[in-house]
Amino acid sequence: MIELEGLTKRYGEKVAVDDLTFTVRPGIVTGFLGPNGAGKSTTMRMILGLDHPTAGDVRIDGTHYDRLKDPLTYIGALLEAKGAHPGRSAYHHLLCLAQSNGIPTRRVHEVLDAVGLTAVARKKAKGFSLGMGQRLGIAAALLGDPRILMFDEPVNGLDPEGIHWIRTLMKSLAAQGRTVFVSSHLMSEMALTADHLVVIGQGRLLADTSMAEFIERNSRSWVRVRSPQRERLLDVLHQGGITAVESGDGALEVDGSKAEYVGELAARHRLVLHELSPQQASLEEAFMQLTAESVEYHAHTGPPGPPQQWGDGWKRG
Template sequence: MIELRQLTKHYGRTTAVDGLSFDVRPGMVTGFLGPNGAGKTTTMRMILGLDAPTNGTATIRGRRYADLPAPMREVGALLDARAVHPGRSVLNHLKSLAQSNGIARNRIEEVLGLVGLAQIADRPAGRLSLGMSQRLGIAAALLGDPEVLLFDEPVNGLDPEGVVWIRTLMRDLAAEGRTVLVSSHLMSEMALTADHLVVIGRGRLLADVELAEFIRSSSRESVLVRTPDAEELACRLRDAGAAVRPGADDTLVAEGLESAVIGKVALAHGVVLHELTPHRISLEEAYMELTRDSVEFGAVEGSGR
């Protein structure tokens, strides 16, 4: 269990994290989402004691990270895959971590096999690709067999096989009863990986909710309608209480009425339908809708250079 209570971080006049309070519970994957600059990495660094909060607390299983008697056996983390000595081999990097934390040698061999690096254990860490560096960082996080795990953008640099692998690993770890907090910009992956979402913007909590509920509550279901009598049907649907807007290729997008009701309205007025397709908002669409006003580094419309 990770518990944050009014966690706040100021850098001079800049507020990076602003009164965050939420729990990361065991037995599920919690996706940690937010635009660039939202404060995700700063929050993770405060959980791990790498940055001191200005106010509030971040505890792991009831203690601050600095007070844990055997940190690597209780918490594993990947924040920066390149934060290794480039001249040290994969094996020696893990050896140094294991020796300093009283972890047995056979555990090194286990995690090397788990992350797929056993065949290149003698390769210098500085010669690894970003994807292989991510795997090494994950191996280090798992080395102490901890109950609590934090991963900051773990799929960066991974090939498609690697993305599927990390997705399966996260879900397997959660299924074992571990606490798993993972940040990512890939909404398609979060939709397949996370059970629960914590969304922040400009350092503030925007949502703390189950994935399915987040999508369900973010917007009404829309229905794509294709008909040769678009203007007529749009008029009739508005009369029935729907919000209607033009879609691509002479279609309509209707919100506020189920597809069955739309079909009945069309039948009652003799309107021919060529397509009637319900559309449930995706995680990406729901996320964009929620964080629209929290984007700090967005592109300027109309700027082509």
């Protein structure tokens, strides 16, 4: 379990992390979301003792990271894909970590096999692709067979097979009762992986809730209904106090009502329905809605105009 209480980090006048309090619990995958510059990486670095908080506290199973004996057996983390020395092979990178943490050599072979790097174990890390570097970083995180795993953007550089593999791995680790804390910008992947979400913006906590509740609270839900008796259906819905709008493809969209009620209403009036389906906005839409005021860098849509439209800050070379 990871516990943060009032965690704060300032760099001069800039507040990178602002009074964060939340708990990452075992047995589930907890997603860590936030716009660029929200303070996610700084928070993770403070959990691992790489950055010292200005105020507040963070504990791993009740203990500060720097007081853990053999820390890799408590918590494994992937923060950077290129964390290995470029002139060292994958095998010797892991062997060095194992020996310095009292981990048996056999474990090196086990994690290399687990992440699919056995065939390139003796190759130097400088020749690894980004995806191979990710796999090596994940192997290092797994090396001590820890109860807590923390991954920062673990799917970067992975192909579809690799993305499916890391998703399955994280779910299986959580199913074993381990604590899994993962940061990612890929909302579609997070929606398939995480059970619980912690969302921050400008260093402050915005949400600490289940995936289902987060989407329900921060996005629109509606019922999509389609019938060959469309005009009569509109009249029936109106009589029942339900407002429906056209979706553009012949279907109707109903806000604020349950699919069961719409179906029962249609059945009472002997209306044929070709479609009756509850709809929910995506995690990405819910995330964008919640964090709209916390985005630090805003880009404009559409192609850039000619230089004279870029503002006074642009100058010719």
